[in-house]
Amino acid sequence: MPLLLEVRDLVVRYGPVTAVDHVSFSLEAGETLALNGPSGCGKSSTALAVLQLRRPDGGQVGFEGRELTTLTERELRPLRPRMQPVFQDPYGSLSPRHRIRDAVAEPLKVQGRWNAETGPAHVAELLDRVGLDPSYGDRHPHELSGGQCQRAGIARALASEPRLLVLDEPVSALDPSVRAGVLNLLADLQDELGLGYLFICHDRAVVRHFADRVIEMREGRVSSSWLRRSPGAAPR
Template sequence: MTPLLDVRDLVVRYGAATAVDGVSFQVRAGETVGLVGPSGCGKSSTAAAVLRLRRPHAGEVRFDGLELTALSERRLRAIRPRLQPVFQDPYGSLSPRRRIRAQIAEPLRVQGRWSRPAGPERVAELLDMVGLDPALGERLPHELSGGQCQRAGIARALASAPELLVLDEPVSALDPSLRAGVLNLLLDLQDRLGLGYLFISHDMAAVRHLSDRVLTMRAGKIVT
């Protein structure tokens, strides 16, 4: 079976410095692959290249058999809903001036899937799916806790009906008391929706809790 994500000999450079040096791995549908390592080892640069937020200098990133590094921006726009990020900073990843419901609705509007009353109903369903009272959709991000904001960010990612989530340190900014709740939510969503996860973290306990396989990076390379 074709892997959902197939990264081959990936290289990312910043000037003369090589951040990612020949990295290869696969993620299958419904599987969580953990990517761990110290700060500066290349984990986030790998995530940026997988998401095509940064163009790699060499190598391939295949999603469901499609070579993303070779696609035009127009063709990438059609693929991006299937491959969604969840970032580290729950407040920084949301607009501070827009209500939560509007931010979750935005992917539905952009992708032409918004209508009344189905659109608002879908937003309420997504909030409920991530364990938030739909009434919280009326609030601004600063009116929510960090854990609630991260759940709202996950709901926004799910609005695109993705097949793969790239989770870049999704619980590292949360209090320890909130981390387990978000990790268990991710496990529940994976079980319900069949999502694949690339889970990036320096927290080995979190990675072991969530992952089927764990890869370790050091100095831009996968060492185990």
């Protein structure tokens, strides 16, 4: 598989506090790499720096062969659709004022890819792909369950046709039975679309089930790493 993401000696500081201390890893297309560790260990700060939502204080972030840390915001703009986040709070990631169909359509409109004739059908297709009946597009986020709302958030991320999803605790707020369904959906989408996942999670049991490789973080540093399975092995 081609190399999708390469992070070298990443440093993130908040004033005198070093949240991420020379962290390095790589991720191939079609692979899931988990960052595991307790709260405050630097997982989410690493994710924000990878997405360039928080510019790192040192190190390199290579995405599809391009070094992101040297790019201006204008130069980053065409690359952002290819690396999309999915956040922990399924309700907080969607505007409560917008219907689900409008939330899913928003990336297409922002990126200038919205077509008034074919757009509604495309939104319905995206909802169906994540296991939601297209009629749910008429609802607001508060009318959906947590699992349904997270699926809508995934559909919104897929609208940009990304190659990388940064999944920041995407199932930690969900009930165990719902959690399994969302993880299975993510696994199916990865097999279908060849997506790379950077999976942020504090739950070791979830990580063991879902990730191909795992990096353990403690106090902003990589404490250990281990392999669960090789890319291309039997489905999860």
